[in-house]
Amino acid sequence: MADDTAGPEMPRAIALAWGTVPSPQRGPKREFSLDQVLDAAVMLADADGIDAVTMPAVAQALGLTAMSLYRYVSSKETLLLLLQETGMGVPPESIGQAKGWRAGLEAYAEASGAVYRRHPWMLDITISGIASTPNNLAWFEAGLAALADTTLSREERVAVVLQVSGHARFRALVERGYADRADEAGEQLSGIVLSEARLLGRLVTEDRFPELHATLGSGALVDARFDNFDFGLARLLDGVAHYIGPTVGSHASPVR
The missing domain is CATH 1.10.357.10 (Tetracycline Repressor, domain 2)
Structure with missing residues (x-):
């Protein structure tokens, strides 16, 4: 019987923002941290607007292939959510x-x-x-x-x-x-x-x-x-x- 009291599953993008997604144990070692990926995305957005932030563009800014970027963020929607979180920063x-x-x-x-x-x-x-x-x-x-x-x-x-x-x-x-x-x-x-x-x-x-x-x-x-x-x-x-x-x-x- 389903547990009606169970909360909704946390989307992966939200979990990434909260730092609750564990690092992968297998696969090639990552060249950058997620923060470095987001810093590159912010620089693109600051220079040319939100439309400039695409998966290939961010990957190119980091010297990665577009497919390699998916090891950090699984979709453009996830990238934009984390980008907005980074841009917002903490209140003064x-x-x-x-x-x-x-x-x-x-x-x-x-x-x-x-x-x-x-x-x-x-x-x-x-x-x-x-x-x-x-x-x-x-x-x-x-x-x-x-x-x-x-x-x-x-x-x-x-x-x-x-x-x-x-x-x-x-x-x-x-x-x-x-x-x-x-x-x-x-x-x-x-x-x-x-x-x-x-x-x-x-x-x-x-x-x-x-x-x-x-x-x-x-x-x-x-x-x-x-x-x-x-x-x-x-x-x-x-x-x-x-x-x-x-x-x-x-x-x-x-x-x-």
């Missing part, structure tokens, strides 16, 4: 050292953005659920820990961390898009923004888009002194603070 201590939940989440958002700036290709990896690899879980833990002394329920803490993570990811996605446009055009980012505003000025009429027309006329879209994303994160956290209320102290509160 600044998150846990921050004073108060708000400062902790601000540090969390800043650190998340820094990861995407270092490795823009990570924005091209599809999110299909909560990643079950150690570094990804360490980031999730850091976000939840920032909220540990609040009265938010466990479900509410998860929701807040996901919102802050999503904000950081969207910011990085937009910033990368503008940066890529500027590079392709050989212009400064400010020039791209100004050209965009001028084009909109030709297309947006007051009768059809009255609010957008007024916004363009005010210069709001080209005001470099105002950071839309900093403002958005601040208002998001204001909303959380208002929801929590004034009863939060420095000591842990019971979890609802």
Whole structure:
């Protein structure tokens, strides 16, 4: 009779990320460690994007045959999962050292953005659920820990961390898009923004888009002194603070 209490079998890719796959006892000795293979994959991705990371390309970077690489990772899907885990790294201590939940989440958002700036290709990896690899879980833990002394329920803490993570990811996605446009055009980012505003000025009429027309006329879209994303994160956290209320102290509160 089947054991209904048995947990699901751990996929090999996840086991590799956790270091629980034993080294093979037979076969030729490996020339590289798995970490060295992943370092080579990260270098390819940093240079030419996620599409450049193929099994033959990584093998060539290491001086291996494509078939030899399968002794380290069994598929491209496994390679990409481990690549994302390597690129994510561990969360910085600044998150846990921050004073108060708000400062902790601000540090969390800043650190998340820094990861995407270092490795823009990570924005091209599809999110299909909560990643079950150690570094990804360490980031999730850091976000939840920032909220540990609040009265938010466990479900509410998860929701807040996901919102802050999503904000950081969207910011990085937009910033990368503008940066890529500027590079392709050989212009400064400010020039791209100004050209965009001028084009909109030709297309947006007051009768059809009255609010957008007024916004363009005010210069709001080209005001470099105002950071839309900093403002958005601040208002998001204001909303959380208002929801929590004034009863939060420095000591842990019971979890609802």
